Amino acid sequence: MSKLSGKVAIVTGGASGIGNTIVTRLINAGIKVAVADLNEQKLKELEEQHKGNLIGCVTNVTVEKDIEQLVQKTVDTFGGLDYAFNVAGASRSGLIIEQSEEDWDFTVDLILKGVFLSVKHQARYMKDHGGGAIVNVASLNAHVPMFYGAAYSSAKAGVEMLTKNAALELAQYNIRVNAILPGLVSTPLTKGLTDNKEVVNAYKERIPMRRPADPDEMAGPALFLVSDDASYVNGTGLVVDGAWEVSGYPDLSKFI
Numbered sequence: 001m002s003k004l005s006g007k008v009a010i011v012t013g014g015a016s017g018i019g020n021t022i023v024t025r026l027i028n029a030g031i032k033v034a035v036a037d038l039n040e041q042k043l044k045e046l047e048e049q050h051k052g053n054l055i056g057c058v059t060n061v062t063v064e065k066d067i068e069q070l071v072q073k074t075v076d077t078f079g080g081l082d083y084a085f086n087v088a089g090a091s092r093s094g095l096i097i098e099q100s101e102e103d104w105d106f107t108v109d110l111i112l113k114g115v116f117l118s119v120k121h122q123a124r125y126m127k128d129h130g131g132g133a134i135v136n137v138a139s140l141n142a143h144v145p146m147f148y149g150a151a152y153s154s155a156k157a158g159v160e161m162l163t164k165n166a167a168l169e170l171a172q173y174n175i176r177v178n179a180i181l182p183g184l185v186s187t188p189l190t191k192g193l194t195d196n197k198e199v200v201n202a203y204k205e206r207i208p209m210r211r212p213a214d215p216d217e218m219a220g221p222a223l224f225l226v227s228d229d230a231s232y233v234n235g236t237g238l239v240v241d242g243a244w245e246v247s248g249y250p251d252l253s254k255f256i
């Protein structure tokens with residue numbers, strides 16, 4: 001990966017799962033990292049592990065003041081901000097006819113407003129300092145609905161569109177904004193699903209690669225999108241799903 005070394009990055013949701021694998025890859029590539037997460041204990045452990053190269057910032061991505069402080073602390077500590085990975089996410093599931101307003105608001109605020117506030121303040125800094133690159137983590141659910149997931153899927157579709165809007169507005173400042181859309185990834189978020197054999201089998205029927213992804217399989221595409229190798233990639237959503245999205249048609253290979 002070209003010219004990443006010596007840069008500074010923010011990773012929201014970097015204490016676990018996909019965000020954490022992005023953090024590891026960034027550190028290994030010689031990048032200083034500010035990890036923003038609610039998990040204070042894990043942030044302390046990461047700071048200890050990567051002394052001098054990583055700071056942990058207790059941050060709630062749905063709170064604008066927290067994001068402003070995150071960007072400020074990153075710049076104060078490492079002298080700039082080149083890349084941002086907006087990964088933090090979780091959801092409260094429910095059928096539309098049953099879901100409470102509170103659970104809807106929790107999910108949409110975290111998934112969509114969290115990315116809006118993050119991009120807003122990351123880009124404000126980048127705009128006045130030569131530009132940068134941002135990757136938002138959406139989901140295959142931006143394209144494919146799921147039972148019990150109306151709030152999550154709708155918000156993830158919003159993240160993909162927000163990414164396009166951001167690319168449109170920010171290209172003039174040399175800021176690129178892209179998204180990745182993961183399929184099923186084995187992380188603490190999906191443990192309830194991936195620990196259940198019947199559920200995993202139901203997923204495997206849909207996923208031509210017949211397995212969930214390892215979280216590190218999201219980190220490579222995410223780092224590619226901020227790298228100079230992707231210098232003309234802007235406003236796109238990269239689906240990283242083991243060919244799940246293209247498997248909607250009946251499997252006619254059984255009849256040939």
Ligand SMILES: NC(=O)c1ccc[n+]([C@@H]2O[C@H](COP(=O)([O-])OP(=O)(O)OC[C@H]3O[C@@H](n4cnc5c(N)ncnc54)[C@H](O)[C@@H]3O)[C@@H](O)[C@H]2O)c1
Binds near residue numbers: 014089139187189
């Ligand atoms: N795992 C999957 O199959 C999958 C698929 C598609 C998309 N995604 C998306 O990828 C992202 C990461 O998911 P993951 O599977 O690694 O989950 P994870 O639960 O392992 O990690 C999510 C991290 O976000 C943090 N977080 C939650 N709420 C926060 C808040 N308000 N402010 C700051 N940090 C907060 C958590 O503390 C945690 O460290 C999410 O946006 C998720 O929707 C995951």
